[in-house]
Amino acid sequence: MKTTTIVFWISMLIVFYNYIGYGVILYLLVKLKGRTTAATDTVTAFEPAATLVIAAYNEEDFIAAKIRNTFELDYPKEKFRIIIITDGSTDRTPDLVARHPGIQLLHEPARNGKTAALNRAMQLVDTPIVIFCDANTLLNKSAIRNIVKHYADETIGGVAGEKKIIYADRENSAAAGEGIYWKYESFLKKLDAEYYSVVGAAGELFSIRTALYQPVEKEVILDDFIISLRINQRGYRIAYAPDAYAMETPSADIKEEHKRKVRISAGGFQAIIKLASLLNFFRHPKLTFQYISHRVLRWTLSPLGLLLLLITNVILVINAPSPWWYTCLAAQLAFYAMALIGYSQAEKQVKNRFFQVPFYFLFMNIAVYQGFYRYLKGNQSSSWEKSKRK
Incomplete structure (x- = not known):
């Protein structure tokens, strides 16, 4: 029974550490380190040119609201470019986007996946900063400003925005559970960023320095995760901007949320293999500690x-x-x-x-x-x- 007892306690330790212990340790490490990111709080005049890239697949029911929201974002128009890529869409999404001359539409009938679409869009981005967001989200008015201000720090290679799940009190357990999960994730991301770096940005809203973008393999499932961590591999940090957030409604029902979670999990295992060097503590000590504890x-x-x-x-x-x-x-x-x-x-x-x-x-x-x-x-x-x- 000795071996069984050891397995029991090791299992309990792993589960406790992963979901509670890591957050506690990270909080203590941040407190010991002290706050070092205050410089970004005072950066108000930093306005580099930026491109917003929106991936939209069969979003005809929501794309009009997304476009209105995008035009309402507070950023100098002469420094702000919008690209919407609708590859593979079979509904009216491309036609609805084409009605707006202030948006550059990219569309191909072939459905080659989001990563292929992003690779194609990035060939046309000529601004120093690029911001990615999903077509089914709405951004707060100051989101772009609150993201780009972090790039005043040259050690920052990317910025992760916050994802907010909007649900009514009457929503079901799956919807409310998703909302609670993302609140906890946002708390951990804040601590991650204050300790060293956000570990994997969420595709709903994140940004990178354009010069650091590396084309993503077509088979990649979690493009946002891979893109941001590859920037980490090159020695840059990913900042966190909780004052730049993407709002979206929860999955329609438990079956839709299940489909999404299984896909993310499959992509997670794929990412672990593709980012194998991040498991080397000697090469990336702080990042590896965070990556294994928070993700792996x-x-x-x-x-x-x-x-x-x-x-x-x-x-x-x-x-x-x-x-x-x-x-x-x-x-x-x-x-x-x-x-x-x-x-x-x-x-x-x-x-x-x-x-x-x-x-x-x-x-x-x-x-x-x-x-x-x-x-x-x-x-x-x-x-x-x-x-x-x-």
Whole structure:
């Protein structure tokens, strides 16, 4: 039973560290380090030319609102260029974009995936700063200014904006769980940036120095993640701009959110292989610590640890019964029962805050197993798979 006990405690340590411990340690490290990013707070006159690149695939229902929102952004018009790329779209999205002479439309009938579309758009970007955002999001008015001010620091190679999930109180557990997850992610990104660098930007809103862009392989699924971390590999930091945010509604239902999570998980395993050098502590000590703690463990050892935690606990209850092992098993079973209730409520479009956190936590980790299986099979397409949103 000694080996089983060791596996139990190691599994518990990994899960606890990944989801709670890392945030606590990072918070303490930031406090010990002291705040060093205050310089960007006073940069108001820094206005480099910038290009906004919007990838839009079959967005005819939302593209008009997106264009209105883009024209309302507060940035000098003579320094601000807009490119919307609609490759593969089969609806009226290209036609709706073409009505606006202030926007450069790029369209090809072939559906080659988002990474191919971004590579093509980047060939036409001639400004020092490029900003990427999704077509199904709305940006706050000062988003561009709040992003570009960080580039006054020459060590900054990219800037990650904040993603906000907009949902009503009546939304179901899947929607509310997604919102809570992104609030926690935003908190960790803030700490990551203050310690050293954001670890992987979200495609809803992020920016890079144009000169640092490297064409992304066509098969890449998480283009935003790969692009930003490759800039890290070259010695630059990714700043965080919580005052530049992209707002979007949650997935339409649990099936759409499941599809999105499995795709992200498959892309995560792909990214770990493509970014293998980031696992070398001697080459990137701070970044590797953050990368493994914040990202790699979530896609590898944490989901495995959850499974081993339950299996070893059952074995210990059977073969070495004690009040402690019974208590641990009861706690785990209660947690999973709450998650199942949350799942049932999500399917029925019902929300209960008491059950949404355990449900979404388990939901994410199951998606990792499914994403890993899909990655091993090699049948995850890099083509746009538009998730329906509310």
